[in-house]
Amino acid sequence: MSRLTLPDVAQAPAASQPALQEIQKAFGGSVPAMFRMVSNSPAALRSMWGSFGAFAGGQLGAKLGEQLAVAIADRNRCEYCLAAHNVLGANAGLSPETLAQAQRGQSDDPRTAAALKFVLKLVDQRGQVSAADVQAVRDAGFSEGEVVELVGVTALNLFTNYINNALEVPVDFKAVELTA
Known part of the structure; x- marks a missing residue:
């Protein structure tokens, strides 16, 4: 059992909703539990999701x-x-x-x-x-x-x-x- 609330997408803070919608689209309609957990902090979610996006466009492949x-x-x-x-x-x-x-x-x-x-x-x-x-x-x-x-x-x-x-x-x- 997780140590903090694991919200579903609808329960996540309003400020997390834009990133969660992007994540849901990227994962074919679902939002993995890690992102739902991180959505408890909109700033952390923006940081994490933004970093994934930045490195996806990077040089390493x-x-x-x-x-x-x-x-x-x-x-x-x-x-x-x-x-x-x-x-x-x-x-x-x-x-x-x-x-x-x-x-x-x-x-x-x-x-x-x-x-x-x-x-x-x-x-x-x-x-x-x-x-x-x-x-x-x-x-x-x-x-x-x-x-x-x-x-x-x-x-x-x-x-x-x-x-x-x-x-x-x-x-x-x-x-x-x-x-x-």
């Missing part, structure tokens, strides 16, 4: 973004985010095997592997990475802008992981077993 999300979710033991991003990753064209590898922080693609290593180090070190860590991801072919996006996507995933873990948001996607 949906496939890499979903691989990063499952790795970060597993590291933070966020069952909700792991389940959700496995569905979103499949929708982006990733195979179950690729998603399982990413969940373990691995990839057969050297560029993706470097990104996974970097974001997991960001998580583990609370952002305190070295110049060599940044250079390693640059050497793997990431531009300066893409490195900034890797940090930003990590922060967004921490936001969602913390919401779901701290508030015990019920998982409304097919469950995936954590490895961490």
Whole structure:
């Protein structure tokens, strides 16, 4: 059971309604429980949904973004985010095997592997990475802008992981077993 009220869309604050309508459209008529929980704070919902939209238009692409999300979710033991991003990753064209590898922080693609290593180090070190860590991801072919996006996507995933873990948001996607 969640630790705060999990409103349905109609019960959410009026200031959350515009974002909830966008989310409902994006998710084919439903609003996932995480967004309903966050709708208790219109400011938090605008921040989260706006960040998802901004990074969707970024340089990293949906496939890499979903691989990063499952790795970060597993590291933070966020069952909700792991389940959700496995569905979103499949929708982006990733195979179950690729998603399982990413969940373990691995990839057969050297560029993706470097990104996974970097974001997991960001998580583990609370952002305190070295110049060599940044250079390693640059050497793997990431531009300066893409490195900034890797940090930003990590922060967004921490936001969602913390919401779901701290508030015990019920998982409304097919469950995936954590490895961490």
